[in-house]
Amino acid sequence: MHIPLNPLEALRIVASQFARLPYPTHDFTGQTIIVTGANTGLGLEAARHFVRLNASRVILAVRDPAKGAAAAESIAVSTGRPGVAQVWDLDLSRRASVEAFAARVNTSGELDRVDRVVENAGVLTKKFAMDPDRVCEQTITVNVVNTLYLGLLLLPKLRETSVKFADETTGASKPRETVLTFVGSFVHFLTWFPERRHPSHAGVFEGLADKEKARMFDRYNVSKMMELLLVRELAGHVSAREEKDPAGAGRVTVSVVNPGWVITDLQREGVGLLMALGRRFVARDTELGSRTLVHAAQGGRETHGQFLSDCRVDQASGWVRSADGQATQKKLWAELMEMLERTNPDVRNAL
Ligand SMILES: NC(=O)c1ccc[n+]([C@@H]2O[C@H](COP(=O)([O-])OP(=O)(O)OC[C@H]3O[C@@H](n4cnc5c(N)ncnc54)[C@H](OP(=O)(O)O)[C@@H]3O)[C@@H](O)[C@H]2O)c1
Numbered sequence: 001m002h003i004p005l006n007p008l009e010a011l012r013i014v015a016s017q018f019a020r021l022p023y024p025t026h027d028f029t030g031q032t033i034i035v036t037g038a039n040t041g042l043g044l045e046a047a048r049h050f051v052r053l054n055a056s057r058v059i060l061a062v063r064d065p066a067k068g069a070a071a072a073e074s075i076a077v078s079t080g081r082p083g084v085a086q087v088w089d090l091d092l093s094r095r096a097s098v099e100a101f102a103a104r105v106n107t108s109g110e111l112d113r114v115d116r117v118v119e120n121a122g123v124l125t126k127k128f129a130m131d132p133d134r135v136c137e138q139t140i141t142v143n144v145v146n147t148l149y150l151g152l153l154l155l156p157k158l159r160e161t162s163v164k165f166a167d168e169t170t171g172a173s174k175p176r177e178t179v180l181t182f183v184g185s186f187v188h189f190l191t192w193f194p195e196r197r198h199p200s201h202a203g204v205f206e207g208l209a210d211k212e213k214a215r216m217f218d219r220y221n222v223s224k225m226m227e228l229l230l231v232r233e234l235a236g237h238v239s240a241r242e243e244k245d246p247a248g249a250g251r252v253t254v255s256v257v258n259p260g261w262v263i264t265d266l267q268r269e270g271v272g273l274l275m276a277l278g279r280r281f282v283a284r285d286t287e288l289g290s291r292t293l294v295h296a297a298q299g300g301r302e303t304h305g306q307f308l309s310d311c312r313v314d315q316a317s318g319w320v321r322s323a324d325g326q327a328t329q330k331k332l333w334a335e336l337m338e339m340l341e342r343t344n345p346d347v348r349n350a351l
Contacts, residue, residue, distance in 0.1 A: 006189075006318055013186045017260055017282050019310040024294040028055040032114050032161075033297065034105070035060060036090060036150070037121025039067040041264030042183065045290030046118060047071070050297070051079045057111070061090035061101060061121070092121055092146040093131045093138055095343060102153035113161040115176075116297040117154050119147050120183040124220040124266050128211050135339070137209050143223035145205070148230050149340055151180055152350045155238070155252065162250025175250040181296040184228045184256035184307065189317045191221035196328045203335045228307065228316060229329040230336060231256045235305035237351045256316075257296035258309040262289030 033050045037043040038060035050058045058075075062068035068087035076082040088104065091097040105111055123142045131141035158178040167176040195215075198207030207213065208222070215222075235254040242249045261283045271279065295311040296303065307316040319325050340347045 009189050009317060013189060014282070016186070016310050017284065019260075021284075021288055021291040021311050022295075024049050024053060024291055026053060026294065026298045028053045028115070031055050031116065032057040032111055033059070033116040033118070034114060034154070035118045035120055035293075036062075036092065036147075038062060038085075039064065039071040041266060041286060042259055042262060042290050042293055043118070043120040044071050044074070045287045046120065046293035046297070047085060048075050048078060049290060049294045050116075051075050051081050051084045053294075055084065058085045059111075060085055060087045062087060063089070063091040063093075063097075063121075065089065090121075090150075092142045092150070093133075095133055095135070095146060095149070098146045098150050098153065099344075102150060105154060106157050111157070113165055114154065114157045114178070115161055115165075116179045116181070116299075117151070117158065118181055118183070118293055118297050119151055120293060121147070122183065122223075122266070124269070126216045126219075126269060128214045128216055130209065135209075136205055137214065137219070139219050139223045140205065140208050140226070143220070144226045144230065145336065145339065147182065147227060148234065148336060149347075151182065151231075151234065151254075152340075152347060154180065155350045158252045159248075159250040162252060163248065175246075177251045177253055177299050177301070179253045179255070179297055179299040181253075181255045181257055181293070181308075182227060182231045183293060184231070184258055185221075185224040186258050186260065186309070187221040188225040188228050188320065191218055191225050193222055193225050193328075195222060196331075204332060205335055205339060225320075226332060228256050228320060229325070229332055232305060232316075232320075233329050233333040239305070241351060251301075253299040253301060253304045255296050255299075255303045255305070256307050257292050258307065258314070259289040259292045260284050260309070262286055264289070 033055050035043050035047045038047040039062040047058050060068050060071055072085040072087050075085040090101045129138050131138045136145055162175045162178045165176050166173045195207050238252055238254050263283045264286055296308050306313045
């Protein structure tokens with residue numbers, strides 16, 4: 001009833017920290033790109049790359065407008081391209097904010113296209129608290145539930161862009177590839193995720209909302225494991241829809257990217273001595289880590305449904321790929337959809 005710790009996987013994680021990552025050169029001319037949590041850390045540096053690489057519009061989706069404005073200004077100064085980075089409100093801890101953001105993207109008429117969405121925002125906390133809607137524990141809400149929900153709500157716009165701005169490069173018109181990528185983590189290798197079989201609760205999400213049984217030291221790892229499983233399932237649904245309706249569904253590439261261990265504000269609650277030493281000698285600097293996000297956003301059909309690391313397709317943990325992992329993936333998906341349908345009965349229409 002546990003996930004075996006695999007020493008080879010542990011070695012891979014450490015070795016990956018020293019991988020060489022190519023400086024991004026892909027051209028995003030004319031494209032609109034959304035980056036959540038783009039006021040600092042990996043999101044900010046990825047957004048800076050997108051602006052530098054000629055994107056027409058980069059939406060910084062942030063929960064604090066003042067921090068967002070400072071980030072937009074910093075990007076404008078460093079790239080010499082004022083006005084490209086725009087700040088939009090998004091608080092992933094509140095479902096209403098996710099819905100308002102998605103409505104603004106999909107129906108306000110402000111965006112004629114969305115080419116890439118980088119779901120980067122995330123939180124690491126050891127403090128148990130329910131989210132403001134009192135649905136789930138806050139880490140699970142931000143890193144998993146509302147991150148997936150936002151992805152679902154933005155799928156129609158990505159599909160519309162894919163079809164409307166068809167790729168004419170080969171002469172024959174075919175849907176343009178658009179990308180929905182989620183920032184996951186190598187920490188999914190590290191969790192035993194015992195909550196997947198919570199004996200006293202009907203569901204995993206419900207079990208994780210039990211303060212008495214919460215294992216907050218491992219909660220962030222669990223959230224990244226759940227995010228990975230759910231995105232893999234989402235990618236399967238997107239493929240199925242594209243097979244059924246190739247003309248209408250376009251081509252949306254869905255992936256999970258692991259940036260490695262990177263120096264950012266994520267561990268803002270503090271780190272112990274060992275972690276501090278690790279950060280000093282092993283962790284990547286923020287710009288270096290952000291290259292993995294830009295690589296994921298570039299897409300490529302070989303990245304669809306995949307776990308990306310070090311700017312290439314990698315393998316998720318053995319457990320994720322095991323029969324137990326697959327079964328857990330299906331179970332989590334069913335729970336997530338059921339939870340979202342309680343307040344949005346139409347959510348499955350996005351699939
Ligand atoms: N750093 C690493 O070593 C590492 C490794 C693997 C994966 N990751 C993942 O990389 C992603 C980016 O993290 P980071 O390392 O760059 O950390 P960071 O510097 O702390 O950035 C996290 C971003 O997420 C935003 N955010 C947090 N809660 C939010 C909410 N409720 N609504 C909207 N935005 C919210 C933060 O906004 P505020 O500034 O307003 O809080 C911030 O912009 C996360 O998904 C993280 O799990 C990081």
